[in-house]
Amino acid sequence: MKKVLIVTYYWPPAGGPGVQRWLKFVKYLPEFGITPIVYIPENPNYPIIDDSIGNEVPEGLVIYRHPIREPYKVAGFFSKNDAKRISSGIITTKNQSFLEKVMLWVRGNFFIPDARKNWVKPSVRFLQTIIEKENIDCLVTTGPPHSLHLIGNQLKQITKVKWLADFRDPWTSIGYHKKLKLTRKSQQEHKRLEQLVLNNADRVIVTSNTTKEEFQGITQKPISVITNGYDTDISVPKVTTKGFTISHIGSLLSGRNPAILWQVLGTMVLENDEFDSCFKLRLAGVVSEDVLQSIYDAGLRGHTELLGYVSHEEAVRLQQESQVLLLVEIDSHETKGILPGKLYEYMAAGRPILGIGPKGWDAARIIADTHSGFSFGYDDENKLKDVLLKWFEAYSNDGLIMDAQGIEKYSRRALTRELAKLI
Structure with a gap:
């Protein structure tokens, strides 16, 4: 069976939609002759926790973990609520506190492409050994956070492994990007990194035709649309409310x-x-x-x-x-x-x-x-x-x-x- 290494930030017990896509792919890949291996942070700072979702992780799945330095944990010492809102994507433009404005500016201009950028270098060093040890055939990085694609970019240069970059959301065109108070230099750096990933990956995967059309203006690499979906094993009784x-x-x-x-x-x-x-x-x-x-x-x-x-x-x-x-x-x-x-x-x-x-x-x-x-x-x-x-x-x-x-x-x-x- 082929082996695929999946680099993802969101994984149980993380709640929210970000965890579902690759949790379900991992569940069904063995049916098609592919053995998934997952790489996740050892000590993530998830804004939402869903303890029940851990039951969906396939038994026997090989998972590698490596520590990550989370700036949101530090930010939480100053304002736990502001840090949690920004981490979960809740960026308001009305009645922002001075501290929230500062945190957004720091997030947008010092942490490019995102607050998980410090996980890139240690992950590359760690995964070099794993790719050789596990005889990996294919590498998948999924974002956001898009810093994970930088892990894929470096591993591609070092190991020559086949690399698929999966975009659950766009990068520089996503709605909240304009709210990060980016300087012109920071905007240019985001664009540069986006182009780097799109042009170095062997294939790009997106979840919508609109994103595919956008990326086709940036790269000549093949782009495939694989949407999110529903799990056929859902078996909750369909009983509608009376109201x-x-x-x-x-x-x-x-x-x-x-x-x-x-x-x-x-x-x-x-x-x-x-x-x-x-x-x-x-x-x-x-x-x-x-x-x-x-x-x-x-x-x-x-x-x-x-x-x-x-x-x-x-x-x-x-x-x-x-x-x-x-x-x-x-x-x-x-x-x-x-x-x-x-x-x-x-x-x-x-x-x-x-x-x-x-x-x-x-x-x-x-x-x-x-x-x-x-x-x-x-x-x-x-x-x-x-x-x-x-x-x-x-x-x-x-x-x-x-x-x-x-x-x-x-x-x-x-x-x-x-x-x-x-x-």
Whole structure:
């Protein structure tokens, strides 16, 4: 069997979507004649912990660990809350404290490409021996954090091993990049490193067609789209709630605030007594203060249920018991290629998906192609209300179902088959 070494930062007990992609690939790769070996930090500073996810790590999997110096741990001595928010990607532009501004400037200009850059050199030294010891055929680095791709770049030069660079998100075009208070010199360094990785890797893997098109303007190396997906082994009973529940699973950060939706729902609550009596907005995950205030300003305080972070197992259950599943992305040209991992689990849950995102959003195309719901822009108020009213009417008549089509290609096993071909 071929051996592939996977270099990743996020691994159980880390929570959130970043851990799911390669945890599932590792699960299915042996079925296609490939033995995965994983390399992770020994002492990571994960912003979210999910103890239950450790049960999904395949028995007998070889895992190598090496210490990492985490600057967020040092930053936490000065402001634990600010450090945790920045580490988890919550970067607000309103009411920033002086300390938070300083931390962002330091993060953006002293830690390029990211705060895990100090793991690169010790990892390269450590993995040189592992590649020889394990007779590795292929190396995979996955980011963010994109500093892990610098590990791959150096190992490629030293060992000549085949190297695949997997981008779960874009690099310099990702939404939060502009909020890092980068100097011109820092911006140029990010661009230089991005080009270095894209041109030195043997193959680039991305999760959306938009990111593929962006990278094709930077490199001539082959680029493959392998999206995230859903796990075919999910077996939580599909029992929907009695009320008309719209659920969002995951973070709702500052820019990800569909005020148009809150306004439409607020109007429906005022106009329809039946809707008012049974509507519930259920939010599982981190919700920023300005998003929450926007929801309350629309008159939805009494209809909103805040669950906080939930385990992946609980998230799947919530998806399958909800009436409607909400998918939201920032209204920006830079976010067209962002495909949230939960999109695919939403499709597998068999519940209608309500998407709100930028024009030309890749997720909107997938939702339409699979007939798994509807997606709207941030200015489609009337169309949005019409769909919600139709769905509520169907719910009232016990007929709110979605007949999604062609989602089998997004199963984790099917996606791993495509990955195995590249390895």
